[in-house]
Amino acid sequence: MTVYEKERRAVAAMVEESEILWIQLYGADVEGRNLFLERILRLLEERHQLLFEHDFSAFPLSYPGEESLFYRHFLATHSDDFSRFKRHQSPGIRGLIEAYLAPEGRTDTADIWERNIFSALVNFMAEAHPRCLVLANIPEDPSPGQLGVIRALQDVRHPLVVISTGERPLPMERLEGFQEFQVPLEKLPVRDAEHLVARYAGTSMINARLITNHIYIKSGGQTRLIRPMVDCYFRAILPDDPDALIEHARLQHIKPGSQPEMLFNSLTAFLPGPLLKLLALLSRVNDPLPMSLFVRLAREMEIPRSALGRWLKSGLLHRVTYQDLEAVTILWPEWRRYLRHQVQIEELGDLLAFLSGLLDKTELPWPVEFSPLFDLAGDSHTAIWLAQREARAFRHLEQQRRSLERYAYLRRNLKRIRDKRVSLAEILGEQGQLQFEMGLYENAFESLREFRETLSREQSAEWIRTSLTMADALIRMDAFQEARYLIQELKPKDIETPFVRAFADLLLGELEENLGHPGYAYRHFWRALESATASTPEWLIRRILDHLRHPAREGKLKQSYHDVLTQGLDTLPANSDLSLRLNLEKIREMMNVGSVMEALRLARDIFRRGGPLSHPGWAVQLHLYLAEIYGYLGKWHLSRSYLRRLLGEPLLTPPGPLRIQVEVDLAIVEKELGHYGKSLERLQNALIDVGTANEQARLRHQIFVHMGHIYLLVQGVLRARELLEGSLQWAQGHPDPELAMQAALFLTSYELQLERPDSAQRYLDIARANVEQVDVALDSLNLRYYDILLQIHRGGLERAEEEVARMSDAARGVVKFEILSLWLAGKVRMARGDYDSAQTLLKGALEAASRFRLPQVVLQTCRDLSRLATLRGDLENEALYQQAAGKAFEKVLEGVGDEILQRQMAESREYQELRHLVRVG
Numbered sequence: 001m002t003v004y005e006k007e008r009r010a011v012a013a014m015v016e017e018s019e020i021l022w023i024q025l026y027g028a029d030v031e032g033r034n035l036f037l038e039r040i041l042r043l044l045e046e047r048h049q050l051l052f053e054h055d056f057s058a059f060p061l062s063y064p065g066e067e068s069l070f071y072r073h074f075l076a077t078h079s080d081d082f083s084r085f086k087r088h089q090s091p092g093i094r095g096l097i098e099a100y101l102a103p104e105g106r107t108d109t110a111d112i113w114e115r116n117i118f119s120a121l122v123n124f125m126a127e128a129h130p131r132c133l134v135l136a137n138i139p140e141d142p143s144p145g146q147l148g149v150i151r152a153l154q155d156v157r158h159p160l161v162v163i164s165t166g167e168r169p170l171p172m173e174r175l176e177g178f179q180e181f182q183v184p185l186e187k188l189p190v191r192d193a194e195h196l197v198a199r200y201a202g203t204s205m206i207n208a209r210l211i212t213n214h215i216y217i218k219s220g221g222q223t224r225l226i227r228p229m230v231d232c233y234f235r236a237i238l239p240d241d242p243d244a245l246i247e248h249a250r251l252q253h254i255k256p257g258s259q260p261e262m263l264f265n266s267l268t269a270f271l272p273g274p275l276l277k278l279l280a281l282l283s284r285v286n287d288p289l290p291m292s293l294f295v296r297l298a299r300e301m302e303i304p305r306s307a308l309g310r311w312l313k314s315g316l317l318h319r320v321t322y323q324d325l326e327a328v329t330i331l332w333p334e335w336r337r338y339l340r341h342q343v344q345i346e347e348l349g350d351l352l353a354f355l356s357g358l359l360d361k362t363e364l365p366w367p368v369e370f371s372p373l374f375d376l377a378g379d380s381h382t383a384i385w386l387a388q389r390e391a392r393a394f395r396h397l398e399q400q401r402r403s404l405e406r407y408a409y410l411r412r413n414l415k416r417i418r419d420k421r422v423s424l425a426e427i428l429g430e431q432g433q434l435q436f437e438m439g440l441y442e443n444a445f446e447s448l449r450e451f452r453e454t455l456s457r458e459q460s461a462e463w464i465r466t467s468l469t470m471a472d473a474l475i476r477m478d479a480f481q482e483a484r485y486l487i488q489e490l491k492p493k494d495i496e497t498p499f500v501r502a503f504a505d506l507l508l509g510e511l512e513e514n515l516g517h518p519g520y521a522y523r524h525f526w527r528a529l530e531s532a533t534a535s536t537p538e539w540l541i542r543r544i545l546d547h548l549r550h551p552a553r554e555g556k557l558k559q560s561y562h563d564v565l566t567q568g569l570d571t572l573p574a575n576s577d578l579s580l581r582l583n584l585e586k587i588r589e590m591m592n593v594g595s596v597m598e599a600l601r602l603a604r605d606i607f608r609r610g611g612p613l614s615h616p617g618w619a620v621q622l623h624l625y626l627a628e629i630y631g632y633l634g635k636w637h638l639s640r641s642y643l644r645r646l647l648g649e650p651l652l653t654p655p656g657p658l659r660i661q662v663e664v665d666l667a668i669v670e671k672e673l674g675h676y677g678k679s680l681e682r683l684q685n686a687l688i689d690v691g692t693a694n695e696q697a698r699l700r701h702q703i704f705v706h707m708g709h710i711y712l713l714v715q716g717v718l719r720a721r722e723l724l725e726g727s728l729q730w731a732q733g734h735p736d737p738e739l740a741m742q743a744a745l746f747l748t749s750y751e752l753q754l755e756r757p758d759s760a761q762r763y764l765d766i767a768r769a770n771v772e773q774v775d776v777a778l779d780s781l782n783l784r785y786y787d788i789l790l791q792i793h794r795g796g797l798e799r800a801e802e803e804v805a806r807m808s809d810a811a812r813g814v815v816k817f818e819i820l821s822l823w824l825a826g827k828v829r830m831a832r833g834d835y836d837s838a839q840t841l842l843k844g845a846l847e848a849a850s851r852f853r854l855p856q857v858v859l860q861t862c863r864d865l866s867r868l869a870t871l872r873g874d875l876e877n878e879a880l881y882q883q884a885a886g887k888a889f890e891k892v893l894e895g896v897g898d899e900i901l902q903r904q905m906a907e908s909r910e911y912q913e914l915r916h917l918v919r920v921g
Contacts, residue, residue: 187221634815677898
């Protein structure tokens with residue numbers, strides 16, 4: 001029997017039952033959790049390979065860059081499996097992964113794609129062999145980085161056991177996709193405590209029981225206390241022979257106490273001085289110490305490794321693993337405080353002197369903040385150069401607050417402590433830039449002002465750049481006149497380089513914008529963009545474009561947004577990250593203004609080149625754009641193939657909002673093809689994936705809108721109204737003009753089906769108000785289409801004809817609306833009595849709708865041609881088109897692909913009018 005035997009058996013049973021299992025070991029006793037964790041890993045080792053262990057108490061992934069490092073290190077550690085994983089991908093995906101993970105492929109985008117690759121690799125490895133991993137000491141409120149790792153593991157679908165530990169249970173919603181098993185580890189049962197004592201003390205069960213009787217109540221069954229109590233009070237009286245009994249008299253003489261300070265006093269009373277110093281050093285360092293460094297210090301102090309091993313076994317030293325390297329730390333706060341109090345800093349002088357020499361020659365695998373320790377010991381020179389190294393390392397890892405603390409220390413002390421290795425000018429410049437990045441503009445201004453005063457005449461370029469950055473800080477502090485004065489201090493000859501001209505004009509534009517002079521501001525922004533060159537930093541070009549983007553879109557600039565993008569692209573290398581982003585924006589802009597063929601040429605050019613797509617997100621966006629463009633061109637099967645390709649690449653579209661959006665887009669394509677059953681099935685699956693989370697409400701209502709439209713098309717009008725009205729109310733309440741516009745247009749169609757033109761007009765007006773806010777060409781075409789239908793219904797034929805002409809011009813390049821323009825023009829001409837022209841237009845619409853496989857348009861056009869033949873008294877064509885309409889309806893029914901929806905359509909009034917026209921056989 002072992003400690004926590006009952007819990008161990010329960011876990012063993014769960015492992016037998018579930019292939020994908022998350023085990024949370026929780027309780028206040030950290031050492032008890034660690035002890036049980038060791039038992040579980042032994043239980044799993046025969047069937048499961050351990051992937052990694054990560055201890056969040058030592059390496060919490062609290063900063064943005066740490067999560068990225070975590071994933072990339074995992075990929076590097078499992079390089080053989082990663083190579084096999086890449087060989088299983090398509091060549092395009094393999095190239096994309098390699099480009100993205102290359103050092104030069106790094107971008108400033110979110111780490112979701114690194115998370116996807118990590119998740120996909122774990123899934124791939126688990127498919128080959130069951131795996132397990134450990135996430136120790138998860139806090140009650142995990143950081144974004146910790147949640148990122150948890151969410152990445154939720155996408156694994158092959159045998160995987162995750163063992164996590166913490167003080168409390170994990171909320172069940174964080175374990176989605178896993179069979180979860182929460183294991184409470186409170187105090188050890190008496191019998192389990194006896195087994196722990198027997199193993200730890202290396203003695204018989206009889207002796208262990210005698211010892212346990214003395215300490216169990218006072219220890220509270222806590223492993224953290226049991227092991228130190230054994231060391232303090234009983235190890236000295238244990239017989240050399242493990243099977244010999246403890247002398248009763250000696251045992252009775254011991255009066256154990258469980259107060260931490262009493263235990264620590266006993267533990268350290270006879271501890272060799274060097275070992276106590278080493279422990280005291282570790283207690284004063286908040287970051288985990290690399291084990292290799294710790295062992296090197298122990299060797300210098302002539303401390304045997306066996307002594308370190310005993311302390312690690314006791315739990316008073318904590319071993320952790322990070323990036324495949326072992327580290328050591330002290331987790332017990334009381335023990336850490338005791339050691340700091342017990343050994344004064346002055347007593348660590350010889351150890352710190354040796355450590356200083358080591359650090360001068362050694363690059364640590366992660367930053368360890370030693371400089372405060374040396375400062376406290378009075379070794380200011382070592383503290384100074386270490387503080388600079390730490391500040392830079394923390395900044396590199398995006399640990400901005402810790403970096404700033406070290407820079408602040410340097411700034412306070414450099415003037416009194418001269419060290420040739422550290423330059424005050426460097427520190428002021430680096431600190432000022434960091435403060436600016438953190439939004440501490442007043443502090444940044446002061447640091448940069450001091451830095452500028454250190455510059456010589458030969459450093460004029462740096463002086464100018466610093467002056468502009470100071471002006472930038474003043475603008476963000478609303479000190480506009482001071483910023484203008486600072487910029488005007490620069491002489492014309494100083495502003496000769498393209499970067500300086502662009503930066504100065506950007507700042508002047510921001511000044512004018514803040515002072516309420518948009519015209520002057522936009523002229524400065526445009527001059528800034530024209531001044532930029534290929535050598536201009538991308539951050540500056542991006543910032544200029546951000547100012548020009550919205551005014552250009554809103555028509556407040558004489559330049560169009562297309563001009564803005566083109567000018568921006570002219571300043572950038574063709575294969576830069578920003579260049580690709582701007583090209584993707586350009587594609588979107590071309591589609592918005594109806595330049596579909598230009599958008600297609602640019603998209604296909606980028607797709608063929610492939611190289612610049614160094615980020616999976618851009619590859620996804622390009623696929624989505626191509627699918628949309630081919631939809632505009634009526635090539636629905638091509639559109640569907642691009643979307644299916646995305647869904648077939650889990651690496652690009654893992655479970656989550658993006659994959660749901662692709663499902664929705666694919667459902668829209670199926671709807672256009674008349675596959676209403678498939679479309680509805682995809683939307684319902686997407687709705688399940690969305691769930692009920694508040695942050696997904698917009699996506700949920702977008703699905704409702706498309707479901708409502710499908711129910712309209714299959715004559716399920718009551719369900720359609722319920723979905724559409726609910727989504728319209730939500731969109732108006734948030735507000736969301738695009739969604740409101742879509743829902744209102746479909747409700748217009750609903751009211752027209754029920755022949756209620758006044759209600760249809762009300763919804764059309766709502767749609768029109770929202771279309772004006774969205775300002776997208778396709779939305780305007782949709783609005784005009786329903787407006788024309790309403791005008792025809794009301795007899796406003798003159799206006800309808802004018803609108804059809806406008807729609808025909810605007811629809812060039814968008815095949816569906818080109819065909820609908822022909823159909824509507826034919827309907828208007830028919831209503832006005834121009835039968836010959838109507839027939840020509842309607843036959844053209846029928847031919848095009850048949851060619852592009854638009855079953856609903858074919859059906860409606862056949863019915864209109866039949867009515868036209870009736871009006872002309874052409875009985876032969878009337879029968880011919882009636883027959884064609886009936887067959888078209890049967891074709892629509894066949895394409896629905898869902899028995900319930902087919903029955904609903906078959907029982908509708910429309911079908912009753914058409915079914916007698918169908919001739920079988």
